[in-house]
Amino acid sequence: xxxxxxxxxxxxxxxxxxxxxxxxxxxxxxxxxxxxxxxxxxxxxxxxxxxxxxxxxxxxxxxxxxxxxxxxxxxxxxxxxxxxxxxxxxxxxxxxxxxxxxxxxxxxxxxxxxxxxxxxxxxxxxxxxxxxxxxxxxxxxxxxxxxxxxxxxxxxxxxxxxxxxxxxxxxxxxxxxxxxxxxxxxxxxxxxxxxxxxxxxxxxxxxxxxxxxxxxxxxxxxxxxxxxxxxxxxxxxxxxxxxxxxxxxxxxxxxxxxxxxxxxxxxxxxxxxxxxxxxxxxxxxxxxxxxxxxxxxxxxxxxxxxxxxxxxxxxxxxxxxxxxxxxxxxxxxxxxxxxxxxxxxxxxxxxxxxxxxxxxxxxxxxxxxxxxxxxxxxxxxxxxxxxxxxxxxxxxxxxxxxxxxxxx
Numbered sequence: 548x549x550x551x552x553x554x555x556x557x558x559x560x561x562x563x564x565x566x567x568x569x570x571x572x573x574x575x576x577x578x579x580x581x582x583x584x585x586x587x588x589x590x591x592x593x594x595x596x597x598x599x600x601x602x603x604x605x606x607x608x609x610x611x612x613x614x615x616x617x618x619x620x621x622x623x624x625x626x627x628x629x630x631x632x633x634x635x636x637x638x639x640x641x642x643x644x645x646x647x648x649x650x651x652x653x654x655x656x657x658x659x660x661x662x663x664x665x666x667x668x669x670x671x672x673x674x675x676x677x678x679x680x681x682x683x684x685x686x687x688x689x690x691x692x693x694x695x696x697x698x699x700x701x702x703x704x705x706x707x708x709x710x711x712x713x714x715x716x717x718x719x720x721x722x723x724x725x726x727x728x729x730x731x732x733x734x735x736x737x738x739x740x741x742x743x744x745x746x747x748x749x750x751x752x753x754x755x756x757x758x759x760x761x762x763x764x765x766x767x768x769x770x771x772x773x774x775x776x777x778x779x780x781x782x783x784x785x786x787x788x789x790x791x792x793x794x795x796x797x798x799x800x801x802x803x804x805x806x807x808x809x810x811x812x813x814x815x816x817x818x819x820x821x822x823x824x825x826x827x828x829x830x831x832x833x834x835x836x837x838x839x840x841x842x843x844x845x846x847x848x849x850x851x852x853x854x855x856x857x858x859x860x861x862x863x864x865x866x867x868x869x870x871x872x873x874x875x876x877x878x879x880x881x882x883x884x885x886x887x888x889x890x891x892x893x894x895x896x897x898x899x900x901x902x903x904x905x906x907x908x909x910x911x912x913x914x915x916x917x918x919x920x921x922x923x924x925x926x927x928x929x930x931x932x933x934x935x936x937x938x939x940x941x942x943x944x945x946x947x948x949x950x951x952x953x954x955x
Contacts, residue, residue: 602645603783610636614704617641621709626849628863628903630893631684632712634776637784640689640710642757642818643744645782646803650743654779654787659771663739663809665729672773672788679723683770685793685899686713686867687800690823690839693933693942699828701939708847708948713867713901716791718772725766725809735809736763740790743805753816759799760813761792761840768793768870768899771804793899794870796839796941798823813838826937842869844929845943846876846904846921848950855954860910864889867901868923875922878906882916883931883946889919910954918949 599606600616610625619639626632650657655673689710691703704710721738725731742757761769772791773780780786785802792799798818813819813834821832823839846866866876877886889906904919922928933944942948 602648603639605635605781606639606783607633607635611638612709617644618704620704620706621712623708623847623849624852626709626712626865628849628892628905630713630896630900630903631715631776634714634778634781634784637687637712637714638689638710639783640704640797641802642798643742643746643755646744648782650803651779651782651787654773657787659788659804660806661724661728661808662806663732663735664725665732668728670724675719675724675771675773675788678727679719680717681720681770682715682717682774683768683791683793683899684713684715684896685791686711686842686869686901687797688712688842690796690798690940691938693948694939696933696942696944696947697935697939699935701937703938710797711901713865713896715774715776715896716770716772716789716793717774717777718770718788718791721769721771721790721807722766724771731763731766731809734811737761737810737813738763738765738769739808739810739814740799740801740804741806741808742801743803756816757798757801757818758814758816759801760810760819761795761799763809765792765795765799765840794841796823796842798839823938823940825934825940828935828937830937832937839940842867843941843943844868844871844873844921844923844927845948846919846929846945847948848878848917848919851917851952852950853952855910855915855952857912857954858909860908860954862889862906862908862917863892863903864905864919865901865903866919866921868898868921868927870899871923871925871927872898873902873921874924874926876902876904877920877922878904878908879918879920880908880910880915882949883918883920886920910952912954915952915954916949917952918945920945 612620658671660669692706692710695705695707737760739760769792790801790804824832824836826836848864850863876889878889879886889904892903920929929945931946933942
């Protein structure tokens with residue numbers, strides 16, 4: 548039976564109400580200058596272009612909310628019920644302008660420098676392809692997915708639920724590469740990856756470079772990926788080579804990866820030292836605050852979104868556990884007063900992939916608040932509320948992520 552993939556807009560998605568909210572709060576001349584140097588074009592409030600920028604022109608425009616030239620969100624109604632997110636519907640989030648397409652002209656020639664191992668070496672993608680290959684399904688999610696639900700007006704792109712997707716990554720396990728180079732040096736505690744984007748003149752490189760450190764434990768699942776969804780990794784999403792850390796927030800999956808170092812300490816780049824940190828509202832970022840590493844358990848409803856028919860309805864959604872597999876998902880049609888178990892759809896592609904789910908419900912005329920709640924294999928469940936924090940990170944509260952549906 549075919550299911551409709553019509554994209555629905557409405558009051559249940561804060562991100563649809565304010566498609567022009569900008570990634571940066573431009574409250575000073577310095578911020579405006581930085582945006583100019585980085586080459587981003589913020590959109591005016593309420594503005595959403597009909598076409599996409601050249602680097603993303605191959606995307607399905609009808610499936611995306613364009614927040615800015617470098618931030619595009621998948622409509623909730625375009626997520627669908629599949630395990631794998633179609634590449635042309637996957638969200639876009641770039642911290643720096645996309646490099647010139649010339650870097651993917653000869654993909655196998657792209658090289659990455661491996662440091663902090665017993666035998667440091669520069670390897671091309673061609674070299675990496677001779678060392679091993681694997682395919683891993685994992686959720687790619689921006690740290691700020693769900694930011695639009697925070698009442699304090701957290702700065703940054705006002706993502707609703709569409710800054711996430713489930714992707715098939717193909718490449719060589721990082722552990723295989725490191726073992727071939729003799730293993731990490733003694734004292735190494737972090738994997739520090741650096742992107743290969745060109746840095747603008749006039750700015751301190753440490754303030755803009757995309758360089759992220761993750762705990763050494765991530766090496767067990769990380770890979771250097773050159774394919775996404777069975778095709779060459781698009782420039783749009785970090786091609787020709789990307790560091791992929793399954794179960795970790797998107798910022799740690801460094802695009803155009805050019806250098807990987809096994810280090811004793813985390814990088815002092817701004818994006819790590821003070822950026823992507825959980826902190827109280829009004830507090831500045833600092834290295835001693837929790838970093839946006841492993842994702843938490845999360846789910847949301849994808850259909851119906853605004854209206855439903857009188858009688859039997861199928862309620863769909865997606866759920867994932869970050870670095871842990873799921874044990875189940877529950878759905879409520881009365882705002883969380885009562886719950887009923889949903890069933891998973893499609894194949895289980897592993898602990899890092901999301902699981903589409905469905906639940907049948909008999910709905911009579913009236914208004915319903917439909918919410919979902921996922922639980923992982925270790926018993927961690929989504930909380931009802933959110934943990935307020937300055938940048939609106941890591942929101943997995945089931946209440947905000949629900950939808951209000953009218954049955955007539």
